[in-house]
Amino acid sequence: MTWAEPSSTATALLLLGRGTDPDTEKGVECPGDLPAPSDPDLVERARAAKAALGDRVFVLGHHYQRDEVIQFADVTGDSFKLAREAAARPDAEFIVFCGVHFMAESADILTTDAQRVVLPDLAAGCSMADMAVLAQVEKAWERFASLGIASEVVPVTYMNSSADIKGFVGRNDGVVCTSSNAETALRWSFEQGTKVFFLPDQHLGRNTAVLKMGFELADCVLYDPHRPGGGLTDEQLRGAKVILWKGHCSVHGRFSLDAVEDVRARVPGVNVLVHPECRHEVVTAADFVGSTEYIIRVIDEAPAGSAWAVGTELNLVRRLALAHPDKQITFLERNVCYCSTMNRIDLPHLVWALEELVAGRVPNQITVDASTAHYARVALDRMLALP
Numbered sequence: 001m002t003w004a005e006p007s008s009t010a011t012a013l014l015l016l017g018r019g020t021d022p023d024t025e026k027g028v029e030c031p032g033d034l035p036a037p038s039d040p041d042l043v044e045r046a047r048a049a050k051a052a053l054g055d056r057v058f059v060l061g062h063h064y065q066r067d068e069v070i071q072f073a074d075v076t077g078d079s080f081k082l083a084r085e086a087a088a089r090p091d092a093e094f095i096v097f098c099g100v101h102f103m104a105e106s107a108d109i110l111t112t113d114a115q116r117v118v119l120p121d122l123a124a125g126c127s128m129a130d131m132a133v134l135a136q137v138e139k140a141w142e143r144f145a146s147l148g149i150a151s152e153v154v155p156v157t158y159m160n161s162s163a164d165i166k167g168f169v170g171r172n173d174g175v176v177c178t179s180s181n182a183e184t185a186l187r188w189s190f191e192q193g194t195k196v197f198f199l200p201d202q203h204l205g206r207n208t209a210v211l212k213m214g215f216e217l218a219d220c221v222l223y224d225p226h227r228p229g230g231g232l233t234d235e236q237l238r239g240a241k242v243i244l245w246k247g248h249c250s251v252h253g254r255f256s257l258d259a260v261e262d263v264r265a266r267v268p269g270v271n272v273l274v275h276p277e278c279r280h281e282v283v284t285a286a287d288f289v290g291s292t293e294y295i296i297r298v299i300d301e302a303p304a305g306s307a308w309a310v311g312t313e314l315n316l317v318r319r320l321a322l323a324h325p326d327k328q329i330t331f332l333e334r335n336v337c338y339c340s341t342m343n344r345i346d347l348p349h350l351v352w353a354l355e356e357l358v359a360g361r362v363p364n365q366i367t368v369d370a371s372t373a374h375y376a377r378v379a380l381d382r383m384l385a386l387p
């Protein structure tokens, strides 16, 4: 297994697009009149609105977005790359983020006050980000304090978390990480303290600690916010090196060891390439592990005729297969595995958002309050300063 270097929800998820709760990443109703998906002029309307806005708008497209949306992106990338791209466009009045809520928050934090970040559908949240809510995390921290270990614990949060959680981490001398730099972030953290509190993705935390840092699985404990005391004894917390938050990605968490064994039996010589948000046994059984950008690069550079089973979001795997007809690229799972919240951004929502901007209205603006943004930025800047 090669892992490349870079370059239980707090509350039940609302039915997507139903009900309102703008303080979380849960589904909320779209406030506008969306064009019908069957409208044959949608592509032309999107083109016309984008042309009318010109340089005033910059459209970011995450790799997991639908084809119908990604065609209008000025730049595509993973969450970290897109946040940096947003920050690098200070002249764009509007950043239209075709991705999910936490990404748009990061873009708002990293862009100027004059710029407005728009998420075409507010129901495009992230189930993983929803699994860590600030009040729960603060409760865990209070427990660490009562045990006298808080001063030696460094909080680390994955980019895929709400601005609230990034702000908590910034306030408590911690750092943000991505799937590309998680090892560097953990090494930095262990220079600052003796334990790491890793939020919200248990799998990225465990995979990094064990496969990159050399910890034993027994050095990691799982803090479950839905159980009293996180479901951990005082001794377990005192003895742990890595305290993992019980969160996971509902897409990458579905890939199974069975699927790896199955594809190896079906496709002789297949290379299994997965994202580190996958479960530990899947990552351990894979041949290559890395971030979304890494997965794209590996496939781009793979020799013609090679066979690949890829464990990441299906929109991206489909596009990779179409772009590389000389390679045999299959989806690792047999079942469909789209990210349902990413897929909330469709062409009708994009057209609506762009046409609203043309009409002088700013729809679905994502804003992070000044205090949260300040501390989240502290944690993000610490990450950017990592070697």
Ligand code: SF4
Pocket (backbone or CB within 6 Å): 064, 100, 125, 126, 127, 128, 129, 160, 249, 250, 251, 252, 313, 339, 340, 341, 342
């Ligand atoms: S793929 Fe996973 S981590 Fe990414 S937005 Fe979807 S649920 Fe969240």
